[in-house]
Amino acid sequence: MIRHDWTLEEAQAIHALPFPDLMHRAQSVHRQTFDPHVVEQASLLSIKTGGCPEDCGYCSQSAFHDTGVKATKLMQVDAVLAVARRAKAAGAQRFCMGAAWRSPKDRDLDAICTMVKGVRDLGLETCMTLGMLTPPQVARLKEAGLDFYNHNIDTSPAYYPKIATTRTMEDRLDTLDHVRQGGIKVCCGGILGMGEAEEDRIAMLVVLANLSHHPESVPINLWQPIGNTPVEAMARPVDPFALVRAVALARILMPQSVVRLSAGRTGMSDELQALCFLAGANSIFAGDVLLTTENPASWQDADLFARLGMRNAVVEKKPVCLAQVS
DSSP states (O other), rough: OOOOOOOHHHHHHHHHHHHHHHHHHHHHHHHHHHTTTTTEEEEEEEEEOOOBSSOOOTTTTTTTTTOOOOOOOOHHHHHHHHHHHHHEEEEEEEEEEOOOOOOOOGGHHHHHHHHHHHHHHOOEEEEEOOSSSHHHHHHHHHTTOOOEOOOBBSTTTTTGGGGSSSSSHHHHHHHHHHHHTTTTEEEEEEOOOOSOOOHHHHHHHHHHTTTTSSSSSEEEEEOOOOTTTTTHOOOOOOOOOHHHHHHHHHHEEEEEEEEEOTTTTTGGHHHHHHHHTTTTOEEOOOOOOTTTEEEEHHHHHHHHHHHHTTTGGGOSSSOOGGGGOO
16 A cells, blocks of 8 residues: 555654564565566766756765866767667666756756657656756656656755755755656655764655655665765765665655665675665666766676576566566
8 A cells, every 4th residue: 555644653663673574574565566576777877067056965066065076068969869879778778867957047958858859769768857947847848758857855854954055855845846746757765874863764765755646766875975075074884784774664665666776886795785676676777877976887787687587677578467476
């Protein structure tokens, strides 16, 4: 049963279950909607890097932080489509494009919409992350055929002011509402390891699970050390089992959402990733680079899937009859 009325106390009780019980519950929920052998692969490209006027304390692309990332102009459409073709050839099902903006200018939307149409013509799902949007901008992206819009809430409402001050959690939720009302699917998750408490991680997932519609995709990121950022001084390593518990909780609270292992997989062992898949993760970002951070090579992912007996969702020709999955 899909719920939108989870309490923090309920979520904490699930999160605290003995590990075997938590894994069993998460895997049972996972199999009610998804084939447990299949993992979706998405590719992520920075189409406009650096110079962002937001002060997000974790981000290498903020103009507030001297991280060595140089600001670039918006990529040309042909260059973006060339990368999309390579991503599809490597097995990606979805192509995600990110621009380091507070919000896009209307004059940039012509090129953005042309990118969306071009990527769709290649047979890929499309996703954009461009910052905050107005309803008219959402309408243009919808008309262009955008499938997903990513706008992470990052952390809990209580911890958010320690992460960013140039916009609020409410600003992010407003954009999510505009996207949903405009008929575009939502991709929204957060980041672990920024110094937050366990309760903050749980509260973040409760916020997502209590939206009027669950995000179709929920990316779970591990913060990657980035020098000269405020989060660098606050960050704490995330216990591997804490990551698995967060994935399992996301799966239980949002049974029909795709849960994606996003940034931070270079620091995860194969065994840890396998536990995350067992806990209900069923998507990854593929490719050597995620915006400005490293990612496992495609051959490493292919080798891991082969050893686990799992496969890429892109090869699926039709939905699996879940009643037959054992």
